[in-house]
Amino acid sequence: MTEHKMSATRGTMWAYVQNWAARGITFVVFFALARLLGPAEFGAFAVAMVFLTLGEIFVEQLFGHALVQRAALSPEHINAAFWTTMACGLVLALLALTCAPLFARAFDSQGIQPVIMALSPVFLLMALSAVPAGLLRRSLDYRTLARRTATANLLSGAVAIVAALMGLGVWSFVLQQLCFHVTGTVILWRHETWRPRWAFDRGALRDLSGFSARITFVKLLDLAETRVVELVVGRQMGLALLGNYALAARAQLAATQLLAAPLWDASISVFARAQVNREALLDAIATRSLMAATFIVPAFLLAAGSGAVLVPAVFGGQWHDAVAPFQILCLLGALRTIALLYSSAVQATGAAGAMVQVGIVRCTCSFLVLPLLLPFGPAGVAASLLFGQMAAVPIIFRVIRLSLEIPAMPIIRQIAKPVLAAVLAAAVGFAIANFAQSRVNPVVGSVMSLGISAALYALLIVALMPRVLMKHVSRLPGAVGAAGVRFLEGVVRLNDGMMVRAYRLLMLLARPFAAQPAKPGEVVIVIADAYSMIGSVGDQALVGGLTSLLKQAGIQSARVLCRPGVDMPVGGDVAFTAMPLWGRLGQAGAVANELAKARALIVIGADVLDGFYSRFESMLRLEVAGFAARRGVPAMVCSFSFNDRPDPAMAGAFRKLPQGVTLLCRDAVSRERVAQLVGERVKLTADLGFLLEPSPASELERSVATWLKQDPRPGPVIAWNLSPHSLKLLTAAQRDQAVSASAAAIARLVTERDARVVLVPHDFRPHASDPEMLADVFSRLPAAVQPRVLLAQGPYTAADVKQCCQHFDLVLTGRMHLMIATLGRDIPVVAVEYQGKFAGALRHFGLGAESLLSPLEVCEADSLYRCVCARLDALDVTRAQIRARRPAVEQLASAALAVQLGA
Numbered sequence: 001m002t003e004h005k006m007s008a009t010r011g012t013m014w015a016y017v018q019n020w021a022a023r024g025i026t027f028v029v030f031f032a033l034a035r036l037l038g039p040a041e042f043g044a045f046a047v048a049m050v051f052l053t054l055g056e057i058f059v060e061q062l063f064g065h066a067l068v069q070r071a072a073l074s075p076e077h078i079n080a081a082f083w084t085t086m087a088c089g090l091v092l093a094l095l096a097l098t099c100a101p102l103f104a105r106a107f108d109s110q111g112i113q114p115v116i117m118a119l120s121p122v123f124l125l126m127a128l129s130a131v132p133a134g135l136l137r138r139s140l141d142y143r144t145l146a147r148r149t150a151t152a153n154l155l156s157g158a159v160a161i162v163a164a165l166m167g168l169g170v171w172s173f174v175l176q177q178l179c180f181h182v183t184g185t186v187i188l189w190r191h192e193t194w195r196p197r198w199a200f201d202r203g204a205l206r207d208l209s210g211f212s213a214r215i216t217f218v219k220l221l222d223l224a225e226t227r228v229v230e231l232v233v234g235r236q237m238g239l240a241l242l243g244n245y246a247l248a249a250r251a252q253l254a255a256t257q258l259l260a261a262p263l264w265d266a267s268i269s270v271f272a273r274a275q276v277n278r279e280a281l282l283d284a285i286a287t288r289s290l291m292a293a294t295f296i297v298p299a300f301l302l303a304a305g306s307g308a309v310l311v312p313a314v315f316g317g318q319w320h321d322a323v324a325p326f327q328i329l330c331l332l333g334a335l336r337t338i339a340l341l342y343s344s345a346v347q348a349t350g351a352a353g354a355m356v357q358v359g360i361v362r363c364t365c366s367f368l369v370l371p372l373l374l375p376f377g378p379a380g381v382a383a384s385l386l387f388g389q390m391a392a393v394p395i396i397f398r399v400i401r402l403s404l405e406i407p408a409m410p411i412i413r414q415i416a417k418p419v420l421a422a423v424l425a426a427a428v429g430f431a432i433a434n435f436a437q438s439r440v441n442p443v444v445g446s447v448m449s450l451g452i453s454a455a456l457y458a459l460l461i462v463a464l465m466p467r468v469l470m471k472h473v474s475r476l477p478g479a480v481g482a483a484g485v486r487f488l489e490g491v492v493r494l495n496d497g498m499m500v501r502a503y504r505l506l507m508l509l510a511r512p513f514a515a516q517p518a519k520p521g522e523v524v525i526v527i528a529d530a531y532s533m534i535g536s537v538g539d540q541a542l543v544g545g546l547t548s549l550l551k552q553a554g555i556q557s558a559r560v561l562c563r564p565g566v567d568m569p570v571g572g573d574v575a576f577t578a579m580p581l582w583g584r585l586g587q588a589g590a591v592a593n594e595l596a597k598a599r600a601l602i603v604i605g606a607d608v609l610d611g612f613y614s615r616f617e618s619m620l621r622l623e624v625a626g627f628a629a630r631r632g633v634p635a636m637v638c639s640f641s642f643n644d645r646p647d648p649a650m651a652g653a654f655r656k657l658p659q660g661v662t663l664l665c666r667d668a669v670s671r672e673r674v675a676q677l678v679g680e681r682v683k684l685t686a687d688l689g690f691l692l693e694p695s696p697a698s699e700l701e702r703s704v705a706t707w708l709k710q711d712p713r714p715g716p717v718i719a720w721n722l723s724p725h726s727l728k729l730l731t732a733a734q735r736d737q738a739v740s741a742s743a744a745a746i747a748r749l750v751t752e753r754d755a756r757v758v759l760v761p762h763d764f765r766p767h768a769s770d771p772e773m774l775a776d777v778f779s780r781l782p783a784a785v786q787p788r789v790l791l792a793q794g795p796y797t798a799a800d801v802k803q804c805c806q807h808f809d810l811v812l813t814g815r816m817h818l819m820i821a822t823l824g825r826d827i828p829v830v831a832v833e834y835q836g837k838f839a840g841a842l843r844h845f846g847l848g849a850e851s852l853l854s855p856l857e858v859c860e861a862d863s864l865y866r867c868v869c870a871r872l873d874a875l876d877v878t879r880a881q882i883r884a885r886r887p888a889v890e891q892l893a894s895a896a897l898a899v900q901l902g903a
Contacts, residue, residue, distance in 0.1 A: 029157035030254055033172060034315040036164040039243030042250075045173040047103060047242075048115045050230070052122060052177065067134035076201040082131045083200050089127030096120040111170065118174050125181035132192035137265070148187040156180035229370070233381055236374065245378035247319055248326035251311075252333050255303065259296045260337045263288060267344045282406070285345050286414060290468065292341050293415035294461065297334045298422035302453050304330035305429030308437045309445035317442075324379035332386045334422075338415065339389065339396050346403050358399060362392035421460035429453030466491040493649060496616040499585070500623055506588035507595075507627050522599035523550065523558040524628075526621055528606035530563045530582045537762045538689070538817035540798035542604050542639060543569060545688030549894055550574045559598075561591065561624075583620065592627065601628040604688070605640020607816070607837060611647025622653045622661075629660030638664040639688040639893075642673045643835040654678050666893075667840025686844055686893035689820040694806075695799035700792060704758055704804050707790045715754030716872055719811040719822070720746060721762055722773050726814025726832045727855050737859040739773060743780035744861035749868060750788045757789045758808070762815040764795045770815075810871055814858075816841065826886060828878040830871050832858055844889045845882050 034042075067073065067081060097120050104113035136145050160176035168175070230249070233242045270284050303310060307327035311319055343358070366388030373380030373387075397408040429449045436445030462469065466488045473484035525546070527533050534540050547569075550558060557575040560568065564580035579594060581587035595601060603621050611618045621637070628635040642665065654677045657663070663682040665671035674682045695701075708717065722742050727735050749755040759778060761770035771794065778791045798817060805811065805825040813819050814832035822829050823845060831838040833852050842851055850870065857863040871878065 029153070029160055029176065030250060031314060032157075032161050033164055034247060034319065036161075037169065037172070038318060039240040039247070039321075041170045041173075042243035042246045043239030043241075044112055044115065044170045044243075045246075047112055047230075047239075048119055048173075049246075052119065067131070067138055073138070075197070076199070076203075078131060078135070078194060079197055079199050080201050081134070082196045085130045086124075086127045089123040089125075092123040093120040096123070115170055115174055118171075119177060122177055122181050125185050129181070129185045129188050131196075132188045132194065135192060135194055136188075140266075144191045148184050148191070151187060152180045152183040155183050229366075229381055229385070232370070232374075233378065237377065241321065241378055244319060244321040245325050245381060247315065248311075248322040248329055248378065248382065251315075251322075251326055252300075252329040255300065255330070256333050256336070259299055260292070260333070260340070263292060263296065264340055264344050267341060271345045281345070281404075285342070285404070285406070288341060289338065289411065289414055290418075292337050294418040294465070294468070296337045297415075297419055298425070298457055300330045300334035300337065301422040301426040302429055302450060302457065304328075304334075305426035305453055306433045306446055306449035308430075308433040309442045309449055310433070313442035313446040321378065325382040328379060328382035328386055332382070332389055335386070335389050335393070339393065342396060342400050342411075346399055358392050358395045361395050362388040364388075365391040417464040418461060421457055421464055424460065425453040425457035428456055462488070462491055463495070466495060493615065496619060497649065499616055500619045502585055503588045503620060504623055504627070506585060507592035510589035510592035522597065523555055524579075524594055524598040524601050525558050525560045525576075526582070526601070526603040526624060527560060527562060528604045528608055530561070530617065531566065532765075533560060533562060533566050533576070534569050536765055537796075537798045537801060538606075538815060540569075541689035541692050541802075541817040541820065542606060542687070544693065544798055545639075545691035545893065546602070546604065547572055547574045548691045548693065549688070552894075555599075559594065561594070583617070591624065595624065595628045595633060596631055598628065598633050600634040601625060601636065603635070603637045605637050607641050607643075607835070609637070609640045609650065610643045610645075610835075611650040612643060612835065615647050615649055618647070618650050619653050622650075622657060625661045626657050629658045632660075634662070635660060636662045636664060638662075638685065639666045640664075640670070641666055641835075641837040641840065642670040643837065644673060646673070651677050667837065668843045669836060669840030671840075684892070685895070686889045687817075687820050687841065688893060689798070689817045690824050690890050690893040692798055692802055692821070692824070694803035694825075695797060696803065698796070698800040698803040700794075700796040700800040701804040701807070704790065704792065704807050707758075708756065708807060711756065711788070713754055713756065715756060716809040716875070717807060718749065718755050718757045718868065718872075719760045719805070719808045719813070719818075720757050720774075720777075721760050721770065721811070721813035721815055721818055722777055722858070723762065723770050723814035723832070724773055725763065726834045727858065728834075730855055730859070734856070734859050735773075738855070739776050740780060741859050741861040741864055742777045745864035745868065746777070746789060747782055747785045748861075748865050750785045753869065753872065755788070759789065759791045760801070760804075760811075760813075760818065761792060761794055762801065762813070762818045809875055810868065812864075812868060823882055823889075824886065826879055826883040828871055828875060828882065830867055844892070845885045847878070847881070851878075 067078070096116050100113040100116035103116060104110050133145065156176045156179035159179045160172045163172035163175050230242060230246060233245050267284075267288050270288075271281060304327045307323050307330065311323045311326050315322070339358075366384045369387050370381065370384040373384045376383070397411070400406050400411070401408065429452065432452055433445060433449040436448055439445075440448070470485055470488040470492070473488060474481055476484060527539070528542060529536070529539055532539060533543060551573045555574065557577065559577050559579050560566075561579050561582045563582050566578055566580065568576040568578050579591075581590050581594070601624070603625050605621070608614070609618050609621060625635040625637050654674065657678065659681065663674065663678065664685040665674055665682055666685055666687040668684055671682055671684045720742065722738065724735070727738055730738070746755075746757050749757065759774040761774055763770050771791075774791060778786065778789060781789060798821065801818060802821040802824060805822050805827055808822070808827050810828050810830065811818065811822040812830040812832075813822070814834065816834075816837065819829050819831050819838065819841065823841075829842075829847075829851055831842065831852055833839065833854055839848070839852060842848065853863070853867055857867070
């Protein structure tokens with residue numbers, strides 16, 4: 001885990017600690033007050049809360065997000081924020097004193113006036129706390145914030161409960177607020193080292209105001225949607241019904257503050273830090289979206305389903321009119337959990353203005369339907385808010401697409417499984433709650449409803465998302481984590497098997513097409529990576545070699561089974577057409593029909609057929625090959641290797657393959673392993689990458705040649721590739737050692753062997769980035785050595801790499817197809833072994849352990865240096881050996897597959 005991710009995780013954890021310590025206490029106090037007080041007291045305080053919400057918007061949160069989001073924050077910015085906030089607090093305190101009598105007359109309740117006036121000092125306390133709290137959030141110091149909020153809530157809650165027991169009614173709320181803000185302000189100023197100066201910079205205020213103005217406008221829309229709506233309810237229906245609605249709203253708000261708000265709050269800081277790196281930002285958004293959909297959304301939905309018994313069980317029987325609005329507001333909470341998380345991402349990247357559109361649409365739609373739904377009482381008011389949020393969802397998706405370049409469908413697919421599971425579980429809970437409502441005690445009914453629905457949700461999540469859960473369970477300590485992983489691995493195996501069997505059944509049930517005469521262009525190809533045909537340089541090498549064979553067979557076009565959105569190579573000798581049908585059950589019939597009329601099926605196995613990466617993907621490839629062969633279509637599984645510990649399911653899948661499937665293993669070691677499963681029917685070939693033609697117009701080759709000419713020394717030229725892929729099974733500390741060892745070995749080769757070294761990345765995908773690791777190697781080289789080392793700049797193609805290899809005397813690599821490109825140019829290699837697959841490829845050339853390093857040996861600078869030096873000392877002999885055997889290897893790579901294609 002990177003330092004950024006660790007910091008983000010710690011910040012999120014403390015954000016939850018803060019909210020649970022603070023809001024958890026608040027909820028207990030809220031629960032006690034709901035038991036002790038009635039709807040009328042809650043209604044009176046709800047009116048006063050309108051003023052406190054204004055304080056939160058114009059004081060507490062005025063510059064809070066701007067202080068966090070701004071990349072460069074100066075003392076002038078902080079001072080401007082502080083004094084502006086203090087001025088706003090003073091204005092709101094005076095406004096509360098002035099307007100209190102007006103509100104008392106409007107609601108025909110003289111008791112409201114002293115309550116509002118007594119709360120006026122709160123605005124000044126908010127102003128004193130706002131900037132120190134924002135600075136602590138910016139530094140992700142949620143630990144201090146957690147202590148402050150927990151202590152303040154504990155003391156203020158105790159005061160409120162004692163006041164309620166003494167019969168003080170609505171004044172319990174007033175004393176709670178005053179005590180909370182006094183305590184919180186004192187604690188904040190004791191821990192924050194910053195102190196204001198008597199200075200005010202208008203330019204700094206303008207810097208903050210642009211972002212803050214948009215955020216404030218959105219908050220005002222929220223105020224109109226919540227507190228103003230409450231005023232309408234109180235004015236039209238009376239304080240008692242307002243109290244029922246206020247309880248439902250505060251219960252939902254408490255749940256939001258406990259569950260969703262910490263994630264939103266911490267996410268703004270995390271997204272703001274990641275905004276300079278798009279991949280890091282998208283990863284953070286994806287991780288937090290899944291967290292919200294898996295844990296927070298279900299909590300709201302299950303509470304909504306059990307609301308009929310949950311509300312009276314928690315708050316008492318006097319709140320029966322709060323059940324329906326509570327259930328509807330919980331649905332709103334589930335929807336807003338996701339919506340506001342994406343709003344946090346948009347805000348953190350500086351596009352807060354886009355969210356104004358969302359707020360306007362949401363607020364407008366809520367107010368438009370409010371008159372129609374108001375006759376239904378508090379439930380109708382809650383429904384109007386839900387309608388407004390639902391109407392705003394398309395706008396949110398549009399903002400996300402324009403601001404973050406994330407389309408809607410990936411978002412929906414990512415959260416679909418946990419949300420669907422939660423909806424089903426909540427429906428069961430709803431049925432149980434309504435059955436138990438009039439038959440058992442509310443406490444018993446809520447335990448039954450919530451318990452059964454939560455258990456059902458857990459079972460559905462385990463069934464639908466075992467791989468996701470496994471990542472988290474594996475972090476648990478000791479036997480608990482190990483047992484959890486074993487259980488989830490069993491679930492994954494069961495799921496994969498069921499999915500493949502379902503796919504097989506759907507293919508069998510597909511309407512067979514009438515037989516059509518075979519003709520060029522009907523070859524169907526299943527690529528090694530269904531998500532990317534040319535995404536990695538290795539995949540390009542395989543496709544390039546296959547293209548040469550198809551051209552020899554007179555095939556000018558082919559169809560490629562892949563996932564949606566996969567780019568096809570263009571401008572080559574063979575025209576490839578994407579069929580985005582792969583892996584989806586709903587498209588199994590379409591796949592069957594394509595196979596039924598194919599001239600041949602070619603499955604490029606690469607290293608994905610032993611189940612190491614994905615059991616389902618591996619099994620599905622063999623299932624498709626078997627289906628084609630049983631219908632008389634020539635089916636070939638080619639250019640694949642096989643590790644020494646295959647998934648048991650894959651061993652069974654190979655044994656069940658019909659004889660019509662031709663198996664072409666790309667190395668002798670893998671062939672021996674597969675032969676133990678299927679006998680001698682598996683044939684030995686070589687990797688298709690050996691057939692790749694080098695690019696005569698390679699910018700990579702030209703840049704390397706130019707660099708070499710600048711320093712024409714007689715020493716050896718070594719290409720160096722250190723890959724996260726080949727070091728995947730090492731720990732993070734060991735990978736760091738490997739980087740340092742490479743830097744140390746290269747430095748010795750330069751100084752002691754007069755070598756020149758080219759660092760050659762061979763995969764530019766974000767999840768397996770060679771450039772990042774090699775750049776780290778370069779940064780650790782001594783300054784005197786760096787001029788003798790070139791870090792190749794990509795991206796470039798596999799054909800470019802093969803062309804460039806002619807300039808090297810030796811190549812060290814952890815990438816299979818960089819080794820193949822090197823051997824294809826008669827250049828000796830030192831390979832970093834991975835799953836026992838490199839040894840088999842080297843055997844084609846009579847090379848053995850002397851050309852191999854284990855991943856652990858890569859972590860030792862001396863081992864690296866000695867191995868490379870030994871290969872340099874044997875360059876001439878090794879090169880002659882490779883040159884003598886290469887033609888036979890290339891013939892082996894093409895012969896078997898060419899016969900099947902009729903070339």
